[in-house]
Amino acid sequence: MTTQPTTHDWAIRTRVYEFFVERARAPRYTDIATEFGISEREARAAYRRLHDAHALLLEPGGDRIRILNPFSAIPTAYTVEVGQQRYFANCAWDMLGIPGMLGTDALIRAKLEVVSKTVGIPVVGGEPQPDRDYLVNFSVPFKDWYADQIHT
Template identity: 45%
Template sequence: MGRAIADVRAAYRRLHDRHELVLQPDGETIRMAHPFSGVPTAFAVTAGGRRYWANCAWDTLGIAAALRVDATIDAVHADDGTAARLRVIDGQIDGDGQVIHFRQPWRHWYDDYIFT
């Protein structure tokens, strides 16, 4: 793309510092570009014939919204490890009574974003 590696790394760092993406500890590899995860997680979204990883349950819905397509969401309940499946059809959630629970209050999400 015609950019020096140092310039790209500096741009990544600026985006990371503004919470627009999350870098791996190496400071060079993207871990999260919301709502997408750069690593496999317990939150998978199948949409438009492709599979994506989300960072959390909230981000699974963000992927469906960002892509503007129907999606199937497969996740694991944090409390007991059982499977959960949601579908987003025509922008509406079909979850058969599923609940999304956040362990951390929003004000603490950036304290340890990977844990949150």
């Protein structure tokens, strides 16, 4: 049975995002238990409820955060450098979503399909400065995005 996140769960969600922005990695539920002064069991259950509400995505069958849109908790072909931090994005949309969300300049590095090379896209003065008119291809219709977020 799916249970909706509680107000406390949403506060945990906010903290998870702050943690990720600060450290470029996802907190374990044990980190959250410590920070919030709750049991590990409670923190784990909160993660599960947030997962069920699509507020984050846990590893299949696990307790670790895999996706915290637009961030990826595992290495990908899309990186976003902001100051000394380097974030991984889930895809070519999210690599733009990270500096957009943070409202910051950045250096994006992304895999270019077909030619299999990495291209740099600086974000300067609040705007991307690509060296050509790239396209982002969406291969899955919106109605199916949440059916398999890892491959969408």
